[in-house]
Amino acid sequence: MLDAFLGWLGVVFVFTGVFFLFLGALGIFRLPDVFNRLQAGTKATTLGVVSTSIGVGLIAKGWILFAVALAIFLLMTNPISSHAIARASYRVGVKKYPQTDPDECEKREWKFPEGGEEK
């Protein structure tokens, strides 16, 4: 009984993850500039992969430890790498979508060193 319940819960998790992965791919395809695409790719794939791996861990008994380890590792590295990419691309001066309204990084007090300035 419990096994069957856990199995179906795992199936629900896997399909949630698949849905969010699909949303991430769609966002990368549809969104206008680098930063929006990075946001779509990172957020959606983080939730998608974590949910999928947890679901697989629930379906196949004995894999839950690996699944949780994988999820923790992804939660740790995926946002950091995306942050680094976004920061580097802002610094180099990648053009942003003109309708980006609240650009907090423009109001910063510090400056990037000369040569690497955007514009």
Place this chain on the structure above:
Amino acid sequence: MRNDTPALVKRITALSLITILLIGFFLAFKEMPKGSAVNVNQRVSRLYVMKNVETATKMMENGKFFAKGIKPLRTDVPYTPITFGKSKNLEDGAANVVTSIVVDYRGFDTLGEVTVLFLAATGVAMLLFGKEKKRKNKTEPSLIMYVGTRISFAIIFLFGIYIFVHGHLTPGGGFPGGAVIASGILGLFLGKNGYKPNHLGLKVFESLSGMAFVIIGLTGLFSVHSFLANFLPTGVIGDLYSAGFIGLIYIAIGMKVGAELSAVVNSMIVDVEEEWS
């Protein structure tokens, strides 16, 4: 498709393409042979086709493992199936075929590969290390990168060690494990400006692990009268302490490759004796 093609034509073309792809996918899926209909006898490693080896053994004993009308390859030798966790004292105790070929039967070849990697690292270091590289626009990495790389470095390092310690049981081995370790060290470089590993320590570590490989080979030469021959008991297949000297050699290769690739990353990134501005 040109730019002035009407949108309706584009959509219809895309829809038909997707339909064709879906139909082809389902046809290919339908044409896949079922597990009972596969002619296992034609495969090279028929023991590794089924993951559940005990079930496969029972099926083989009942005569169901082969499709009808197919005879086994050899009938002169009594057939003893291999079972994970039970079979002892095999010729080579590795749990996958590739490992036993790469490290055991062709260990000398692997020694040559390690030497090739060593030569490549030395060449890169000769070309790049110690050159004055003028880099402006150097900003301090953010706090998130600094903390995140420091935390994830430990996990990446542990994962690399896991890969090359379990080289004889799982896919992987020394080279991927070393590459994973070097990628963790690359993360440390990205996290902080002016991070310098101990270059001399890397060199010594690499040389020692390379010497360990050769010493293991020489031990085989003196005890079994063949260079890089297995001189340890092979144990039970599937255990961590099994497969003789494959684990030892993979540990040596993993440490060597990790140190070498870290040295390559070091000589590519670090600007020596230059002030950070």
